[in-house]
Amino acid sequence: MTITQLKYALAIAEHQNFTKAAEKCYVTQPTLSTQIQKLEDELDVVxxxxxxxxxxxxxxxxxIVFQARNIVNEADRIQDIVDQQxxxxxxEFRLGIIPTIxxxxxxxxxxxxxKKYPKVKLKxxxxxxxxxxxxxSDGHLDAAIAATPLESDNIKERVLYYEPFVAYVPTNHRLRDKKNIEVSDLxxxxxxxxxxxxxFREGVINLCKSFKDHIDDNFQLESGSIETLIKLSNEGLGMTLLPYLHTLDVKEKLNPNLRHFKEPSPAREVSIIYHKSELKMQIIDALYNVISGVVRGAIAFQNVEIISPLSK
Structure with missing residues (x-):
């Protein structure tokens, strides 16, 4: 039994197809099939x-695949230990990022x-x-950037920044004349x-729930992107809330539609998260330093109230 055979088995389990698994592993399909057959023969199972x-x-x-995943992950960590030392x-560093970030x-x-770390291959x-x-958890990502806290025992969270919610209020809306709005206005x-x-949707719902005992889940209109929400709002279909960094990209002619909240501003906590046993800490530290340094100049808000991304 070899680590390579176990990697092939994981690829087949993931793609449910020998040809696609072979492409993923950069080998020919006959080579992969032969190694899997040898593994099955050695173990005397299918x-x-x-x-x-x-x-x-x-x-x-x-x-077998469950155990193979643990073995392959631990084997990969040997190189991580050497690099860290x-x-x-x-x-290679596999990074996930949520769509609203x-x-x-x-x-x-x-x-x-x-430019600063040319030897890191970010995926x-x-x-x-x-x-x-x-x-x-499965070892398919080294880290991610997401809204926190997530209350997961196996995940470590390192806060990068706090990003306030900003209201987008179109013409003729009931809140249009308010310079700063309050959560109770929502x-x-x-x-x-x-x-x-x-x-981010859950954050908005949790924000509104803080002033209403019950909220019906049959909302007027939903969309898959913040850009679409802005367009729908401009059509007079309602207001919406935006993450602060998205407001920096709003067209100048639409800036009069933006309304900040009275302090403390409702905000989301954005963190770099990773498994508690992660060993590529030198790359995580590098990402943290670069991102926090860049964002620090873009977000000057300090007096904020964190809104949970978890459903209440």
Missing amino acids: IFDRSKKPIELTEVGRK KGFIGG MPTLLPMFLQNFI IEELNTEEILSRI DIDDMLLLEDGHC
């Missing part, structure tokens, strides 16, 4: 049910980070919080929201 389309794990195969900042934060720090994916937690029935699955 790991994959090849009669099913897509391929499925057998009962014993599920147990040498102070080497390089190699990705488009504004990534352009702010990516070029600076690449970045846009994922929702649930997918991020799952992939960190009405969820008048609010355009992101689709279910976005933690």
Whole structure:
């Protein structure tokens, strides 16, 4: 039994297809099939049910793949230990970022980070919080940038910054004449929201719930992107809330629609998160220093009240 064979087994379990798994592992399909057959022969069990389309794990195969994932992850950490000991900042680093942070934060720090740490090969994916937690637990991500706190025992959170909520109030809206708004002014029935699955949506709902005992889940209108929410708001379909960094990209002619909250401003906590056993700490430290340094100049807010991204 070899680590390579276990990696092949994990790839097949993930893609449920020998050809796709071979492409993922950069080997030919016959090579991968031969190694899996050798593994099954050595263990004297069938790991994959090849009669099913897509391929499925057998009962014993599920147990083997679960253990194989632990073994492969721990084997990969040997190189991490060596890199950490040498102070080497390089190699592949898999980073997840939630959708409401990705488009504004990534352009702010990516070029600076690449220039400062050219030996790091960042592999970045846009994922929702649930997918991020799952992939960190499975060893498919080294770290992520998400709204916190997440109250996960296996995850460590390192706060990067606090990002206030900003109201986007279109012409002829009931709050249009208010220079600064209060949380008590919000009405969820008048609010355009992101689709279910976005933690920023949960933050907005939790913010509104603080002033209403009950909220009906049948909202007027939902969308998959903040940009679409702004367009719908401009059509007179309601107001919406934006993360502060998104307001920096709002067209100048639309700036009169922005309304800040009275202090303490409701805000989300944004952190770099990683598994408690993560060893690539030199890269995490590098990301933290670059991102916090860049954002510190963009967000000057201090007096904020953190709104949880978790459903209440």
